[in-house]
Amino acid sequence: xxxRKIPKDLDCGMGMIMExxxxxxxxxxxxxxxxxxxxxxxxxxxxxxxxRRVLYQQLQELEEHGIIRRVVYxxxxxxxxxxLTDLGLSLLPVISVMDExxxxxxxxxxxxxxxKIA
Amino acid sequence: xxxRKIPKDLDCGMGMIMExxxxxxxxxxxxxxxxxxxxxxxxxxxxxxxxRRVLYQQLQELEEHGIIRRVVYxxxxxxxxxxLTDLGLSLLPVISVMDExxxxxxxxxxxxxxxKIA
DNA sequence: GGGTATAGGGATAATTTTAGCCCTATGCTA
DNA sequence: TAGCATAGGGCTAAAATTATCCCTATACCC
Numbered sequence: 001x002x003x004r005k006i007p008k009d010l011d012c013g014m015g016m017i018m019e020x021x022x023x024x025x026x027x028x029x030x031x032x033x034x035x036x037x038x039x040x041x042x043x044x045x046x047x048x049x050x051x052r053r054v055l056y057q058q059l060q061e062l063e064e065h066g067i068i069r070r071v072v073y074x075x076x077x078x079x080x081x082x083x084l085t086d087l088g089l090s091l092l093p094v095i096s097v098m099d100e101x102x103x104x105x106x107x108x109x110x111x112x113x114x115x116k117i118a
Numbered sequence: 119x120x121x122r123k124i125p126k127d128l129d130c131g132m133g134m135i136m137e138x139x140x141x142x143x144x145x146x147x148x149x150x151x152x153x154x155x156x157x158x159x160x161x162x163x164x165x166x167x168x169x170r171r172v173l174y175q176q177l178q179e180l181e182e183h184g185i186i187r188r189v190v191y192x193x194x195x196x197x198x199x200x201x202l203t204d205l206g207l208s209l210l211p212v213i214s215v216m217d218e219x220x221x222x223x224x225x226x227x228x229x230x231x232x233x234k235i236a
Numbered sequence: 237g238g239g240t241a242t243a244g245g246g247a248t249a250a251t252t253t254t255a256g257c258c259c260t261a262t263g264c265t266a
Numbered sequence: 267t268a269g270c271a272t273a274g275g276g277c278t279a280a281a282a283t284t285a286t287c288c289c290t291a292t293a294c295c296c
Contacts, residue, residue, distance in 0.1 A: 012145075012217060012220070012221075013217040013219065013223070014145035014146055014213070014216055014217050015146070015220065016219075016221070016223050016224050017217075017219050017220035017223070018140075018142075018145065018216075018220075022140065023283085024136075024283080024284070027130075027132035028130050028132055028133070031132065039242095039243095040243065040244085041243080050284090050285090051286070052243090052244080053244090053284090053285075053287095054284060054285065056244065056245090072243090075242095076293055077241060077243080077291095077294085078242050078291090078292080079242075079243085080242090080243060080244095091219065093219075094215050094219050095132070097211060098131070098132055098136075098216070099130060099131040099132050099135075100131065101135050101208070101209065101211075101212050102130070102131025102132055102133065102134030102135035102136075103130075103131030103134070104131070105131070105135070106131060142254070143254095157273095158272085158273065159271080159272070159273080168255090169254085169255055169256070170274085171255070171256075171274090171275090172253095172255065172256095174275090175253095175254085176254095194262050194263055194264095195261095195262065195263060195264085195272030196261090196262080196272050197272075197273085198272090198273060198274090
């Protein structure tokens with residue numbers, strides 16, 4: 001898996017956080033896990049447009065970045081749960097503010113008529 | 119120029135805002151413009167690792183998304199200034215929170231030893 | 237046995253994003 | 267005249283990110 005790295009050319013804090021939450025599904029995943037959806041299958045059901053594969057990759061990267069912790073239960077069929085770490089919890093205010101902005105924007109498309117909806 | 123679109127598959131607000139500020143240099147550009155650096159040449163000097171070309175592209179996209187406004191003065195040599203629109207101004211709290219998180223993180227790398235610095 | 241569900245890996249393709257190079261045009265200064 | 271600064275566009279290549287397809291393994295149910 002291509003290891004994400006901190007881009008040296010972005011020295012502001014923005015580069016740092018983008019590095020961590022910049023993946024297409026990552027903010028949603030953090031949000032989902034925060035809301036109590038811990039298991040991969042749940043997360044998959046919540047994000048049906050994403051492939052299993054992609055979600056697992058993004059979860060792996062979040063884990064490598066210390067945002068979530070993966071707990072494997074030695075049972076069959078396998079059971080895995082993800083939890084936010086302290087670092088991950090510290091991201092919540094950021095995630096919330098971002099999500100609020102975006103939601104408000106979506107509810108008020110008139111704010112910006114030029115934006116194309118795919 | 120490849121038109122960015124709102125990805126339909128991300129229905130949460132996160133997808134929306136990511137669409138807008140997700141470009142590599144965009145958050146920094148918004149930050150810079152906010153701080154009063156309005157001219158393209160200034161922005162270029164502030165982000166020496168970015169090509170002129172890329173900065174212009176990202177500025178264009180920010181303009182298309184209604185975040186900044188481009189003002190051309192009919193003088194020679196040409197003079198252009200960028201300003202945050204109301205929509206752009208509404209992004210500032212978001213940008214600030216993100217930047218603060220990232221900065222704190224950078225100042226405290228011990229928080230997460232596993233992260234590779236490129 | 238054939239189907240479900242669980243969680244995930246490998247390899248590769250497609251897409252998106254970013255970067256690099258060279259082009260335009262004008263006026264100023266040396 | 268040559269060089270610098272201003273602000274950009276066109277085209278193409280490279281790099282990064284996402285998606286697709288098929289593979290593993292186990293236990294349960296019918």
